[in-house]
Amino acid sequence: MKKKPSYQLMQGNEAVAEGALAAGVSFFAGYPITPSTEIAEILADRLPANGGKFIQMEDEIGSIAAIIGASIGGCKSLTATSGPGFSLMQENLGFACLAEVPLVIVNVMRGGPSTGMPTSPSQGDVMQSRWGTHGDHPIIVLCPASVEEAFHYTTKAVNFSEKYRNPVIVLMDEVIGHMRARVSLPPWSMVERVNRVRPNMPPEWYLPYERSATGVAPMAAFGDGYRYHVTGLVHDAKGFPTANPNEAKENLRGLFAKIERGFREICLVEYEEMNDAEHAIVAYGSMVLSARSALEQLREAGHKVGLIKLGTLWPFPRFALERYLSQLKNIIVPELNMGQIYREVLRVNAGHANIEKINRVNGTIIAPDEIIKTIKGLLR
Numbered sequence: 001m002k003k004k005p006s007y008q009l010m011q012g013n014e015a016v017a018e019g020a021l022a023a024g025v026s027f028f029a030g031y032p033i034t035p036s037t038e039i040a041e042i043l044a045d046r047l048p049a050n051g052g053k054f055i056q057m058e059d060e061i062g063s064i065a066a067i068i069g070a071s072i073g074g075c076k077s078l079t080a081t082s083g084p085g086f087s088l089m090q091e092n093l094g095f096a097c098l099a100e101v102p103l104v105i106v107n108v109m110r111g112g113p114s115t116g117m118p119t120s121p122s123q124g125d126v127m128q129s130r131w132g133t134h135g136d137h138p139i140i141v142l143c144p145a146s147v148e149e150a151f152h153y154t155t156k157a158v159n160f161s162e163k164y165r166n167p168v169i170v171l172m173d174e175v176i177g178h179m180r181a182r183v184s185l186p187p188w189s190m191v192e193r194v195n196r197v198r199p200n201m202p203p204e205w206y207l208p209y210e211r212s213a214t215g216v217a218p219m220a221a222f223g224d225g226y227r228y229h230v231t232g233l234v235h236d237a238k239g240f241p242t243a244n245p246n247e248a249k250e251n252l253r254g255l256f257a258k259i260e261r262g263f264r265e266i267c268l269v270e271y272e273e274m275n276d277a278e279h280a281i282v283a284y285g286s287m288v289l290s291a292r293s294a295l296e297q298l299r300e301a302g303h304k305v306g307l308i309k310l311g312t313l314w315p316f317p318r319f320a321l322e323r324y325l326s327q328l329k330n331i332i333v334p335e336l337n338m339g340q341i342y343r344e345v346l347r348v349n350a351g352h353a354n355i356e357k358i359n360r361v362n363g364t365i366i367a368p369d370e371i372i373k374t375i376k377g378l379l380r
Helices: 012-022 037-049 060-072 083-088 090-099 126-131 147-164 174-178 245-261 287-300 340-349 368-379
Strands: 008-011 027-030 053-056 077-081 103-109 140-142 167-173 180-183 269-272 279-283 305-310 312-314 330-335 354-359
Touching: 008 012, 008 147, 012 037, 012 077, 012 103, 012 147, 012 167, 012 174, 027 037, 027 060, 037 053, 060 077, 060 083, 060 090, 060 103, 083 090, 083 103, 083 126, 090 167, 103 147, 103 174, 126 140, 126 167, 126 312, 126 340, 140 147, 147 167, 147 174, 147 180, 167 174, 279 287, 279 368, 287 305, 287 330, 287 368, 330 340, 330 368, 340 354, 354 368
Parallel strands: 027 053, 027 077, 077 103, 103 167, 140 167, 279 305, 279 330, 330 354
Antiparallel strands: 008 180, 140 312, 269 305
8 A cells, every 4th residue: 555645844944954964964054144044043953963063153154164174074065045145155165166075055045135135035146146256167056946846956956066076056035945835755765865976096096186987076085095185276187286278278177067967967947838838937936836826827718828947047957948949939037036047048049939027126026917917918
């Protein structure tokens, strides 16, 4: 007899903490900030009880520095913050990208800029998550659209960071972070855990940045007998700074190559009612909830509307749009910002379909009725 699923009432931030534990995170360093504070509060209790370490840092600069150090020491590491704290983390995020340090940053977005509206929803950090730190670098950004996805996307974020030796950002708007919903989560024993590849050669042969066939170098933990150099400077395969143009090119292009190899795995996309769609809503985060409600009502009225749900924002899953451009007349992009993913949709669309954006930056959400009104206006 099939076992009935077990349900529980859970908040989005709570689901993130549960996902981190299920994925094997053993170190958290962070500083309380609305609307992400519950993640730190829960892990302050749960991590030590499960053999991990929790440290409340003096600020967000110290927080990301601590999880970088813990990751280099062999721990799966995570921190959580919101917009102002995320801004403070950018310099060390760039260091982690170049030094190829696996870690996860959860950014529960709030209204901004500056102190902004700390308890109000926003999707204003989309471009910051991609371009906030200077220089060319790859980044992986996941965006859950439900409480249950907050759990699953956090486990995926940890696994992606370990597999690709790259920082991963979970970008969650306040609505999802503070929403409570009935969820059915798998036991930890059923959750996939990916661990970074460790070196299997003698320490004297180890090159910390010599790329394997997958483009990802094995990563030794400090203290395991493998001595190597970690720097924020462009470096050679040994980890030492270099000004050699060929070595610099290999270092920086290698950062992108490993993410390009995993592009299809990393890009999480779902399609709803797209087979015969003439009009598509492109949505992510909390806007998926409004889009789904609008989609249901429009379909009941006989309109050929579909939904492209973006679970990964960066690298941008351009194929999700390209496969449907030949059949679409209109694309609607609702966002709690002034049009940050809209610009990517516009770029990929390249003049094929008409694109309309619906924007909101006043701390309230875009309701299904507004999406319906916009689409019906295009059908006249």
